[in-house]
Amino acid sequence: MLRSVFGKTVWERRRVMVWWMLGFVGLTLLTVAFWPTLRDQSDLADFLESFPRGLLALFGIEDVDELLSPAGYVSSRLYASIGPILLVVFAIGVGTAVVAGEEDRGTMDLLLAQPVTRTRIVVEGVAAMVLLVSVLAATILAALAVTNPLFDLELTVPTMLAANLGVMLLAVLHGTLALAVGCVTGNRALTLGVTTAVVVFGWFINGLAEIVEQLEPAQRVSPFHWFLQGAPLSRGFDWPANGLMAIVTAALVAVAVWGFNRRDVTT
Amino acid sequence: MSSTDAVIRTSGLTKHYGPTLGVADLDLEVMRGEVFGFIGPNGAGKTTTLRLLLDLIRPTRGTAEVLGRNANTESLEIRRRVGYLPGELAMIGAMTGDDLVQLFGSLRGVDATRPAAAVAARLDLDLSHRIKDYSSGNRQKLALVQAFMHEPELLILDEPTNALDPLVQQEFYRMIDEVRSAGRTVFLSSHVLPEVERIADRVGIIRNGSLAAVESIAALKQRARRRIELRFATPLTDVNPFARVPGVQSTAILDDGRIAQVVVEGSVDGVVKTAAAYEVVSLVSHDGDLEESFLSFYQGTADAP
Numbered sequence: 001m002l003r004s005v006f007g008k009t010v011w012e013r014r015r016v017m018v019w020w021m022l023g024f025v026g027l028t029l030l031t032v033a034f035w036p037t038l039r040d041q042s043d044l045a046d047f048l049e050s051f052p053r054g055l056l057a058l059f060g061i062e063d064v065d066e067l068l069s070p071a072g073y074v075s076s077r078l079y080a081s082i083g084p085i086l087l088v089v090f091a092i093g094v095g096t097a098v099v100a101g102e103e104d105r106g107t108m109d110l111l112l113a114q115p116v117t118r119t120r121i122v123v124e125g126v127a128a129m130v131l132l133v134s135v136l137a138a139t140i141l142a143a144l145a146v147t148n149p150l151f152d153l154e155l156t157v158p159t160m161l162a163a164n165l166g167v168m169l170l171a172v173l174h175g176t177l178a179l180a181v182g183c184v185t186g187n188r189a190l191t192l193g194v195t196t197a198v199v200v201f202g203w204f205i206n207g208l209a210e211i212v213e214q215l216e217p218a219q220r221v222s223p224f225h226w227f228l229q230g231a232p233l234s235r236g237f238d239w240p241a242n243g244l245m246a247i248v249t250a251a252l253v254a255v256a257v258w259g260f261n262r263r264d265v266t267t
Numbered sequence: 268m269s270s271t272d273a274v275i276r277t278s279g280l281t282k283h284y285g286p287t288l289g290v291a292d293l294d295l296e297v298m299r300g301e302v303f304g305f306i307g308p309n310g311a312g313k314t315t316t317l318r319l320l321l322d323l324i325r326p327t328r329g330t331a332e333v334l335g336r337n338a339n340t341e342s343l344e345i346r347r348r349v350g351y352l353p354g355e356l357a358m359i360g361a362m363t364g365d366d367l368v369q370l371f372g373s374l375r376g377v378d379a380t381r382p383a384a385a386v387a388a389r390l391d392l393d394l395s396h397r398i399k400d401y402s403s404g405n406r407q408k409l410a411l412v413q414a415f416m417h418e419p420e421l422l423i424l425d426e427p428t429n430a431l432d433p434l435v436q437q438e439f440y441r442m443i444d445e446v447r448s449a450g451r452t453v454f455l456s457s458h459v460l461p462e463v464e465r466i467a468d469r470v471g472i473i474r475n476g477s478l479a480a481v482e483s484i485a486a487l488k489q490r491a492r493r494r495i496e497l498r499f500a501t502p503l504t505d506v507n508p509f510a511r512v513p514g515v516q517s518t519a520i521l522d523d524g525r526i527a528q529v530v531v532e533g534s535v536d537g538v539v540k541t542a543a544a545y546e547v548v549s550l551v552s553h554d555g556d557l558e559e560s561f562l563s564f565y566q567g568t569a570d571a572p
């Protein structure tokens with residue numbers, strides 16, 4: 001495996017990946033296992049309706065009726081709350097490590113003493129991130145596909161694929177943002193700070209815009225909004241949203257390449 | 268030597284780090300087949316210069332050519348043909364020595380397993396352990412392994428004997444001698460003067476980011492000063508027979524003429540022949556190395572207005 005920057009990036013995470021996969025399997029099972037209980041709560045709809053709509057929105061619930069459908073429930077619990085956040089955090093970890101983390105550890109000098117272009121380090125780092133995030137998204141997909149008939153979720157294969165493709169693109173977008181900030185600044189702490197701020201902003205603006213109407217223009221710049229607005233687990237592939245996330249990711253890769261090539265390697 | 272034989276050539280190479288100076292107007296030539304020692308105190312700009320040659324950092328002004336290629340625009344080709352040992356050494360702790368050899372060999376497009384094993388054996392390094400379990404000496408050895416394993420035309424080594432024990436240092440010196448015998452080139456930095464004297468053909472002295480002098484080791488040895496103390500069986504009859512000997516810088520006669528302390532630059536032949544006229548009980552010579560001539564050089568530069 002240790003034959004390229006791509007291989008090295010994957011190799012360094014081969015052990016921790018097992019734990020992440022177990023975590024996502026556990027999260028999926030836990031989410032799905034509560035569906036029968038929730039479904040049988042006949043007065044839950046009235047109870048939820050008593051809450052302000054905005055409060056529910058912050059918990060990923062945009063429509064109470066939708067929550068009480070299996071797709072709506074799984075989407076709000078798994079794809080609109082902790083699930084994407086965890087996957088985004090993982091991708092940011094990889095994106096930060098590829099350049100800024102390598103410099104922070106002081107290992108970049110030796111790597112760049114080999115005949116490897118900086119562009120190649122960035123591109124192979126992104127490729128490795130896409131692979132690793134895809135493995136985790138596929139883990140969620142597999143866990144969901146297995147439990148789908150067991151708990152009568154009535155999810156279809158296209159919608160499950162759509163939701164996992166969307167969450168993968170969302171995570172890769174944020175991971176590439178971390179890579180790009182790291183490439184421009186060469187500063188690991190700054191990279192984590194800036195990227196976390198973007199995630200927190202994107203996450204809360206998406207939720208708050210459901211309460212505060214004036215925030216709706218701001219909501220449109222939130223990648224979480226792009227991912228969730230089309231309700232992929234209910235309605236299937238949202239190609240305009242997927243395309244937008246892919247284009248922004250590609251632009252961030254270009255920024256990363258430019259940023260790393262133009263500056264001094266930090267020590 | 269014609270300038271076409273230059274393996275490294277910098278002209279006006281300058282690097283500023285914000286307000287602090289890295290290196291200034293460095294004009295340096297390292298010839299094919301020589302071992303060039305780059306010497307100076309810590310913080311003088313040695314590492315900065317080496318990192319400029321590897322395109323790890325970019326010059327504020329000036330240019331550098333390595334193996335006839337532009338250090339910035341043609342760095343990939345340069346790095347293919349160069350072995351580099353960084354000064355501030357850090358490696359991925361989770362890897363074993365073998366892992367690192369495999370990765371860097373693959374990035375170079377060569378199977379480096381056997382040559383790397385040969386270098387590791389010479390340095391007495393076990394490649395099967397994890398890097399995080401290595402001592403700093405073993406990490407330095409592994410860094411040497413990856414610099415030497417593809418038999419590069421040019422070795423750029425930043426403080427290569429850092430953390431190496433004396434026996435391994437001797438082996439390293441032999442490796443450098445072999446590289447020179449094979450017509451390959453070494454550019455190494457050091458702050459250890461006897462080391463450079465032992466292995467280098469020429470030496471460049473860097474101080475506060477500027478190249479203070481470039482000299483051959485032979486010429487420096489010519490200028491090297493020695494302090495010689497002679498004890499005589501009977502007091503000297505002449506008041507001070509050594510004062511008139513060529514090359515003698517200063518003399519002192521002690522113990523009523525039984526002891527003579529002489530500081531001589533270059534050859535000690537005149538002093539020995541003069542002393543032979545008397546019965547010499549003992550002769551002690553201090554500082555055959557470059558330390559003193561270097562220090563006097565530094566002193567001169569420091570005192571200059």
